[in-house]
Amino acid sequence: MTGRVRLGAVGAGWWATSNHFPIFAARDDVELVGVCGIGPELETVREQFGFGMATTDYAELLDQPLDAMVVATPHDLHHPQAVAAIERGLHVLVEKPVTLDAAQGWDLAAKVREHGVHFLAPYGWNYKPFTVAAKRLVEAGHLGEIQHVLCHMASPTRGLFAGDTNHIRALWDSETSGPEPSTWQSPARGGGYAHGQVTHSSALLFWLSGLRAASVMAKVSTGGAAVDLFNAAVVTFDTGAIGALSGAATVPDGDPYQVDIRIFGTEGVLMLDTERERAWLHRYDGTRFDLEVEPGDGAYECIVPPNRFIDLITGASTENNSDVEVAARSVELIDAMLRSAAAGGAEMNVHDEEQAA
Structure with missing residues (x-):
């Protein structure tokens, strides 16, 4: 793709803010469109990393003009949130474990193939x-x-x-x-x-x-x-x-x-x-x-995986x-x-x- 990768993120807690968001915010080819989370620190996170908007409603985030989504919520929420993004045609970085049971894991695999999107789990x-x-x-x-x-x-x-x-x-x-x-x-x-x-x-x-x-x-x-x-x-x-x-x-x-x-x-x-x-x-x-x-x-x-996710989307890399x-x-x-x-x-x-x- 050409232009900046328009990125959304669901989950704005400890790991996302300590690892993923600083990496994405430092890249010139990424636009941080929006972040979805809960708790009183959400607006602070938006300001700290320069997200365009913040919301507690994942559906509202998905309605933004996006190319990709980061899923960094509690483990049991990964599957439905990733599926919703993939079905919108978004590339997804999904925190590990990507699901908690085998059927959901292979369901993700099937949907990734169906929609032709990039999927990366950040295993450093x-x-x-x-x-x-x-x-x-x-x-x-x-x-x-x-x-x-x-x-x-x-x-x-x-x-x-x-x-x-x-x-x-x-x-x-x-x-x-x-x-x-x-x-x-x-x-x-x-x-x-x-x-x-x-x-x-x-x-x-x-x-x-x-x-x-x-x-x-x-x-x-x-x-x-x-x-x-x-x-x-x-x-x-x-x-x-x-x-x-x-x-x-x-x-x-x-x-x-x-x-x-x-x-x-x-x-x-x-x-x-x-x-x-x-x-x-x-x-x-x-x-x-x-x-x-x-x-x-x-x-x-875990520095390379978030960077590689963007590189896969832009075509700068083909190795996942x-x-x-x-x-x-x-x-x-x-x-x-x-x-x-x-x-x-x-x-x-x-x-x-x-x-x-």
Whole structure:
């Protein structure tokens, strides 16, 4: 497209104001048309970032002249709000998890295809230079056929899921209030470590590998909280590969995030470790690809995804490392994990065989 991207945003809380809005406001090719939210800080947000209008009515926002929408509301609202935007022909950036159940995730995928819009879920690690380099090696066939995966994530998020959510404001420069406990600490709204954090590691795994989960056996533990703080699962993938997945919310504050992904194939092994900032792919024929990871590059940040969203719309880029397919595969895995845990660890089918991927 030519001209500035006319952007709307639904959700004006902690994460939108600390990450997305400053990025969009700094771009000359973006016009911030309107913002929809609740609470007394909405007008302050409008003024701070230069939105043309502010409203508490999402329908009013959708009636504005828009090209794209950012959906950064509580998890359980993502699906209807994203669908309403897509059906208007708007490109959408939808916060993760993009939905809370598999059917809604694949419904988004179907609607994105139907309307031909760009869809991006802002998974920061999917855009790191070392993960992009690893993806290129996998695409080149250096792993061979994938047989086994390990996908682990742990983070300093006990307060987010089981304490004072405002403590996290110090880590992200937001002038608004901190994360809402009703979002992060309520099972009904998708609170808990699986939806809140395993969404990151699983989306990275699915983008790197191209795998799709077929069945899951899982356990979760709350550690006394209202939502899950710990996750463990055994996964079987459509290809017959198997995997182990784990998550933990109780890394001490100030310690680095742990994202550890290891993929074992018939031709070699890929290892990514954000905590120790190392990445390599070693083949059984002796060929070794030791990838460069700059100091600090393993830490989480989400600068590239919002920028890439705009670049996709303008045509400046064609690479989407966290499209609706990746997002839906993550959602359906977590959905099945939590269903399995609720059934005492029983094996759960992840998707219906007749369901389009």
